[in-house]
Amino acid sequence: MLALVTEPGRGGTARIAQVPDPPGDRGFVRLRALEVGVCGTDREIVAGHFGVAPRGRDTLVLGHELLAEVIADDHGFRRGDLVAATVRRSCRRCAACDAGSPDACLSGAYTERGITALDGFASELVSERPEQGHEGRMDAYERLLGDAVAGDATLFARQDVVEAAWAIVDPVIHGPSPMYDYAPGSWGPAEADALVADVGGWNTPQ
Numbered sequence: 001m002l003a004l005v006t007e008p009g010r011g012g013t014a015r016i017a018q019v020p021d022p023p024g025d026r027g028f029v030r031l032r033a034l035e036v037g038v039c040g041t042d043r044e045i046v047a048g049h050f051g052v053a054p055r056g057r058d059t060l061v062l063g064h065e066l067l068a069e070v071i072a073d074d075h076g077f078r079r080g081d082l083v084a085a086t087v088r089r090s091c092r093r094c095a096a097c098d099a100g101s102p103d104a105c106l107s108g109a110y111t112e113r114g115i116t117a118l119d120g121f122a123s124e125l126v127s128e129r130p131e132q133g134h135e136g137r138m139d140a141y142e143r144l145l146g147d148a149v150a151g152d153a154t155l156f157a158r159q160d161v162v163e164a165a166w167a168i169v170d171p172v173i174h175g176p177s178p179m180y181d182y183a184p185g186s187w188g189p190a191e192a193d194a195l196v197a198d199v200g201g202w203n204t205p206q
């Protein structure tokens with residue numbers, strides 16, 4: 001099948017390529033991708049700043065924001081069901097993951113489809129473990145895409161808001177200002193003192 005792949009760490013390598021079909025055994029639900037979102041994370045991965053290929057490979061299939069259609073009745077899903085899958089796969093051993101908040105994972109030992117060590121969804125066919133769609137709670141992207149399907153834009157940022165935010169963030173990310181190390185738990189690098197020297201220095205909390 002065809003998929004959108006890139007080589008993490010190497011900018012400019014994103015391309016459409018032939019890849020093996022996803023696993024088709026009984027443990028998976030087979031999906032056809034209808035829509036795959038592209039966000040700032042994808043921009044960073046494609047630029048070579050972010051992302052991890054699956055073990056033993058150079059390429060990663062992109063795409064972590066999925067709207068898909070189930071292509072065969074299985075595991076309680078019916079052909080034609082619209083589904084979204086979770087992105088981050090919990091470490092299952094830290095307090096945050098135990099509490100059902102894998103996005104706040106404390107161990108960092110998680111994988112993420114299309115980002116960290118798992119292929120993403122930007123491919124003709126997708127297969128997914130059934131429990132990644134209905135654990136009794138909605139993943140952030142399930143909520144967002146479900147709302148979109150239902151016509152509710154409340155949680156979406158408008159295009160002009162996104163562009164205004166990038167106008168501020170982009171020069172910071174790619175700007176030429178120097179970086180200074182400082183100790184964790186400290187009040188920051190000594191170089192920061194120079195910023196307020198003219199006005200009498202920082203007001204340190206008592």
Ligand SMILES: [Zn+2]
Nearest residue numbers: 039040041065
């Ligand atoms: Zn994203």
Ligand SMILES: [Zn+2]
Nearest residue numbers: 091094097105
């Ligand atoms: Zn965790």
